[in-house]
Amino acid sequence: xxxxxxxxxxxxxxxxxxxxxxxxxxxxxxxxATTYPGTPSSEISLNLFEISQESDLYFExxxxxxxxxxxxxxxxxxxxxxxxxxxxxxxxxAADPLMTLAYVGVKxxxxxxxxxxxxxxxxxNEQDNRYYAKLSGLPMIEPSSVDEAKELIxxxxxxxxxxxxxxxxxxxxxxxxxxxxxxxxxMRPRVTKGGFGKDPFxxxxxxxxSRKLHVKLLKNIEKAEELSExxxxxxxxxxGKWGIICNGVSYNYAADAVTELNLSEKVKILRIGFSxxxxxxxxTNFLKGCEKALVIEEGEPYMEEAVxxxxxxxxxxxxxxxxxxxxxxxxxxxxxxMVRGKIAKYFGLPYTPPAVVNLSxxxxxxxxxxxLCAGCSHxxxxxxxxxAAKELGMPTIHPTDIGCYTLGFMPPLxxxxxxxxxxxxxxxxxxxxxxxxxxxISFIGDSTFFHSGITGLVNAIYNNHNFTLVILxxxxxxxxxxxxxxxxxxxxxxxxxxxRISIEELVKGLGVKHITLIKxxxxxxxxxxxxxALNYKGVSVIISQEMCTLYxxxxxxxxxxxxxxxxxxxxxRDCINEIGCPAFFIExxxxxxDPVSCVGCMLCAQICPEKAILPVKSEK
Amino acid sequence: xxxxxxxxxxxxGQGNLLxxxxxxxxxxxxxVPVRMSEIHGMAQRGGVVESAIVFGDxxxxxxxxxxxxLLVGFEPSETLRALNKCNSKTVVITNLxxxxxxxxxxxKGKYPDLNKVQELIRAKTSKLIAFDAVALAKEAGNVxxxxxxxxxxxxxxxxxxxxxxxxxxxxxxxTKKAFAEVNLKAFDLGFAAAxxx
Ligand code: SF4
Numbered sequence: 001x002x003x004x005x006x007x008x009x010x011x012x013x014x015x016x017x018x019x020x021x022x023x024x025x026x027x028x029x030x031x032x033a034t035t036y037p038g039t040p041s042s043e044i045s046l047n048l049f050e051i052s053q054e055s056d057l058y059f060e061x062x063x064x065x066x067x068x069x070x071x072x073x074x075x076x077x078x079x080x081x082x083x084x085x086x087x088x089x090x091x092x093x094a095a096d097p098l099m100t101l102a103y104v105g106v107k108x109x110x111x112x113x114x115x116x117x118x119x120x121x122x123x124x125n126e127q128d129n130r131y132y133a134k135l136s137g138l139p140m141i142e143p144s145s146v147d148e149a150k151e152l153i154x155x156x157x158x159x160x161x162x163x164x165x166x167x168x169x170x171x172x173x174x175x176x177x178x179x180x181x182x183x184x185x186x187m188r189p190r191v192t193k194g195g196f197g198k199d200p201f202x203x204x205x206x207x208x209x210s211r212k213l214h215v216k217l218l219k220n221i222e223k224a225e226e227l228s229e230x231x232x233x234x235x236x237x238x239x240g241k242w243g244i245i246c247n248g249v250s251y252n253y254a255a256d257a258v259t260e261l262n263l264s265e266k267v268k269i270l271r272i273g274f275s276x277x278x279x280x281x282x283x284t285n286f287l288k289g290c291e292k293a294l295v296i297e298e299g300e301p302y303m304e305e306a307v308x309x310x311x312x313x314x315x316x317x318x319x320x321x322x323x324x325x326x327x328x329x330x331x332x333x334x335x336x337x338m339v340r341g342k343i344a345k346y347f348g349l350p351y352t353p354p355a356v357v358n359l360s361x362x363x364x365x366x367x368x369x370x371x372l373c374a375g376c377s378h379x380x381x382x383x384x385x386x387x388a389a390k391e392l393g394m395p396t397i398h399p400t401d402i403g404c405y406t407l408g409f410m411p412p413l414x415x416x417x418x419x420x421x422x423x424x425x426x427x428x429x430x431x432x433x434x435x436x437x438x439x440x441i442s443f444i445g446d447s448t449f450f451h452s453g454i455t456g457l458v459n460a461i462y463n464n465h466n467f468t469l470v471i472l473x474x475x476x477x478x479x480x481x482x483x484x485x486x487x488x489x490x491x492x493x494x495x496x497x498x499x500r501i502s503i504e505e506l507v508k509g510l511g512v513k514h515i516t517l518i519k520x521x522x523x524x525x526x527x528x529x530x531x532x533a534l535n536y537k538g539v540s541v542i543i544s545q546e547m548c549t550l551y552x553x554x555x556x557x558x559x560x561x562x563x564x565x566x567x568x569x570x571x572x573r574d575c576i577n578e579i580g581c582p583a584f585f586i587e588x589x590x591x592x593x594d595p596v597s598c599v600g601c602m603l604c605a606q607i608c609p610e611k612a613i614l615p616v617k618s619e620k
Numbered sequence: 621x622x623x624x625x626x627x628x629x630x631x632x633g634q635g636n637l638l639x640x641x642x643x644x645x646x647x648x649x650x651x652v653p654v655r656m657s658e659i660h661g662m663a664q665r666g667g668v669v670e671s672a673i674v675f676g677d678x679x680x681x682x683x684x685x686x687x688x689x690l691l692v693g694f695e696p697s698e699t700l701r702a703l704n705k706c707n708s709k710t711v712v713i714t715n716l717x718x719x720x721x722x723x724x725x726x727x728k729g730k731y732p733d734l735n736k737v738q739e740l741i742r743a744k745t746s747k748l749i750a751f752d753a754v755a756l757a758k759e760a761g762n763v764x765x766x767x768x769x770x771x772x773x774x775x776x777x778x779x780x781x782x783x784x785x786x787x788x789x790x791x792x793x794x795t796k797k798a799f800a801e802v803n804l805k806a807f808d809l810g811f812a813a814a815x816x817x
Contacts, residue, residue: 014644014654121659145679146655178657178681179640181648252679259677337684354686355707357744363736365701366729368631368721370665404665412726582666582722 002051011184017146017176018043021085021113024153026051028109029188030083032075033059034068036451037480038087039122040176041115045085046481053495056192061483064422064451065090069097069112076110076166077203078194081157085113088129089421093452095132100205101166102136103213105220108194109157110166117173118298118333124402124421126332128299133168133276137217139224140168140276141233144251146180152233152273154188159227163220168276172298174249174333225277233273234282240266242347243290245283245307247272250296253339261344261351278306284314294346295322298334321346370407374583375560375599377546378405378472380520382415383579383603385441385470388530394439397432401425401453403445404479404548405472412580415443423452429467430460439534440467446503447477447485454506460539461511468533468540473503474548482551492555507541514540521546523606549599561600561615565591568612575604575613621653623676624781625683626774629702630669630694631719635767638795640671642771646782646790647675657681666722668698675781690779691745692770694753695719700737703744710745713773713814714738715753715766749773749817756809762799765806772810773817784811 003013004023015023021044025033033052035045045061052059058075062068065086072084086094091114098112114132117123133140141156143149149171160167201209228234238258244267246254251271258267270286272278287293287310295304304322311320321327327342328334337354344351372379382405389396400406400416401424409416418428425442426449433440444453449471457469475492477483484490490498507515514536518526526544533540552558565575569591576584576591581604583597593604595616605613626643630636640656647654655678658671672683685704691712693699699714706712716738720731742748751773757765768791775784791807792800 012648014641014648145681173659174657174681177659178655179644180655180681181653249681252681255679335682335684336680337687354684356686357703357706357708357710359704362700362703362740363732364729365697365732366721366723368666368668368698368723370632370667371722373665407665576725580722580726584722585720585725 009186015182017178020146020150020182022047024150025083027185028154028157029190030081031190031192032080032082034062034072035085036065037483040173041085041087042480065094069094073101076106076108078196079108080194081109088116102138105164109160111156111169113169115171130302137221138168142170142248142275147182150182228274229279231274234279236270238264238268240268241291242267243293245270246296253336257340257343280310284310293320371582374597375549375601377520380603381544382408382413384526388527397438397440399425399428399442401444401448426453426456430465433467443470446473446487450486470542473545476548476551478548512541516542518544520544562595562598563613564616566612566614568610621676623678625688626673626690627688627705628671628692629698634694639767639771642790646787650786652781655681696737706745711747712745713749717752717754749814751813751817760806761802768803768806769810772807773814776811776814
């Protein structure tokens with residue numbers, strides 16, 4: 001049995017934040033769950049996917065976040081408790097349904113989780129999604145810790161049903177990827193079949209109806225504000241004439257600082273866990289008892305703006321600070337010592353920062369950036385594209401996309417010139433090829449192509465653009481931890497009853513006239529085929545098919561056959577300099593291959609001018 | 621309860637997440653409050669994995685620069701890179717078997733001299749325990765047991781608020797059955813090595 005289905009209220013378990021959230025969903029009786037995977041949210045769905053295979057929970061990996069939310073909206077409006085989760089930038093994709101679903105509302109509880117990523121550990125930006133709550137008018141809940149995250153999921157569902165509105169649930173990486181002790185609660189039984197009561201005059205959002213629904217939304221915001229005022233998750237701790245208002249993980253750092261600086265009699269903390277609508281009266285009362293207040297929040301001055309406005313309205317003139325050159329930045333994540341230092345500074349307390357060892361005489365340590373795995377088929381494709389373009393003397397631009405293959409932008413492959421969001425490779429190719437004279441060759445993974453590459457390709461065909469799109473079909477969503485996508489053979493997951501879409505057929509159906517399939521481990525053949533595709537005027541598509549090496553290994557579909565560098569090697573180092581495979585290393589000026597990492601893809605063996613790289617078994 | 625802060629750094633694939641998991645479970649078993657965090661964005665793609673484990677009465681799950689009581693490095697250059705987490709009172713444990721990053725192979729940087737690495741850490745912190753954990757893992761019967769060897773060394777310092785028996789019990793219940801015996805052996809070898817290092 002899945003450990004998150006353990007029916008033993010009171011039992012303590014050590015859980016990752018994302019596991020705790022999944023457990024929270026189980027305790028809330030969630031019957032329907034949808035997602036598109038994205039770090040730092042991915043383990044929530046991974047657990048629910050597993051649980052769905054041994055229970056009546058319905059779970060799906062949807063094509064993208066917009067689809068996930070629309071699927072969820074229907075389930076929730078049929079009365080089911082529905083959970084929809086995504087990373088912060090996924091909400092941008094889902095923003096269209098989100099804004100109007102806020103007007104329509106829900107019948108069964110709907111919680112939409114946004115996993116924000118301050119510091120961008122694994123994201124392209126660090127946008128603060130609290131503003132989506134303000135923009136849509138929906139309530140927002142924010143936990144500070146792993147155990148609270150579990151507790152707040154059922155709370156958010158109750159809230160959603162009380163207000164008949166979706167509730168936004170915002171985490172940050174340090175909640176998702178922290179681990180803590182959680183006490184299991186009771187599991188509410190799942191109700192897995194609902195009913196949809198037709199009511200077109202409240203559901204079909206033509207202007208006249210939306211005008212009415214907006215009124216309803218504003219009333220709901222008022223109701224939500226009352227609940228926020230009363231919520232035990234907007235609580236005060238400690239007592240004193242100095243005030244700190246904080247949320248999320250900033251609360252942990254502030255609480256620890258108060259203990260460490262011995263301030264429990266001087267400082268009181270207002271922790272905001274129900275952050276939209278902000279509890280105006282609670283905050284005003286809190287400020288009334290303060291001489292000075294400090295707002296501690298990662299990201300944008302979301303709370304600070306509200307706090308200042310409430311103070312102004314109440315005619316309070318105490319100093320309030322937060323984002324400030326001398327205090328807190330909008331950049332990156334916070335840490336305990338930094339928050340401690342700023343609290344001391346703002347309230348004028350003596351403070352000695354931690355004595356970090358002197359690092360001035362530590363030599364520069366070579367960087368260890370992430371790299372495509374040894375034997376990753378993307379490396380072979382990148383090498384071949386580069387060689388083909390070079391042999392044709394084509395100056396190129398390479399829009400790229402989001403996945404493991406983004407790493408191809410680094411030397412020595414250097415295949416990646418422009419990236420803004422999921423799917424942007426295809427549509428930006430349209431722009432670059434019209435606006436410049438260069439040959440545009442762009443890269444997109446299979447999962448990303450399904451997510452948001454298809455519409456760009458439709459545009460390219462319709463508007464008669466001229467570029468080559470390389471679809472890297474490795475049969476899985478690799479980067480986020482090997483989730484399936486619409487092109488995956490679900491037998492690999494020992495699951496049946498799924499459809500499967502062929503990228504080749506799809507691209508053909510869209511009207512692409514020049515389609516080339518390559519097997520990237522066959523270097524010469526691929527380079528020739530690529531050249532032909534690059535010479536085509538119009539939209540040509542190359543589909544590079546080879547299963548993700550890491551995934552193939554985990555499925556035991558790939559048996560490593562390591563290679564070694566024989567003494568035929570003349571030390572040109574083309575292998576290292578052209579392809580940058582991490583299985584290579586240098587030992588006493590000689591090139592070596594680590595037999596443990598080498599899988600035997602034979603890319604290097606095919607490009608070595610001396611044919612010096614040979615399979616280990618022939619070693620004498 | 622007093623707070624003890626531990627940082628573990630490793631290269632993706634070295635199994636440090638399992639070792640922090642074992643420590644967390646052992647803390648739960650011992651009734652010691654514990655909070656941890658990890659950054660493993662692209663660990664599987666050869667990057668660095670860092671875990672922070674905070675024992676005792678704290679709310680934070682991360683550890684600021686200069687605030688680690690203990691630093692355990694699974695790879696010598698990574699131990700050195702994490703020195704910013706240390707202060708003059710920190711106890712450092714490092715494996716001495718290097719895994720040079722790929723950047724060295726392509727001529728972007730030079731791997732630091734191992735003696736120099738130890739000299740620097742020793743001079744700046746209160747104590748350095750350094751040995752070849754890979755050799756001991758092999759001796760125990762599994763090269764991948766580096767994490768268990770280092771757990772043993774960590775337990776030997778006596779700085780963690782955990783009973784050695786509780787850590788061992790967690791290893792036998794929380795690691796795969798087939799490996800439990802080898803893991804315990806690796807743990808013991810690390811424990812002994814730290815005693816003489
Ligand atoms: S996980 Fe797969 S796709 Fe990603 S770098 Fe490794 S082999 Fe390549």
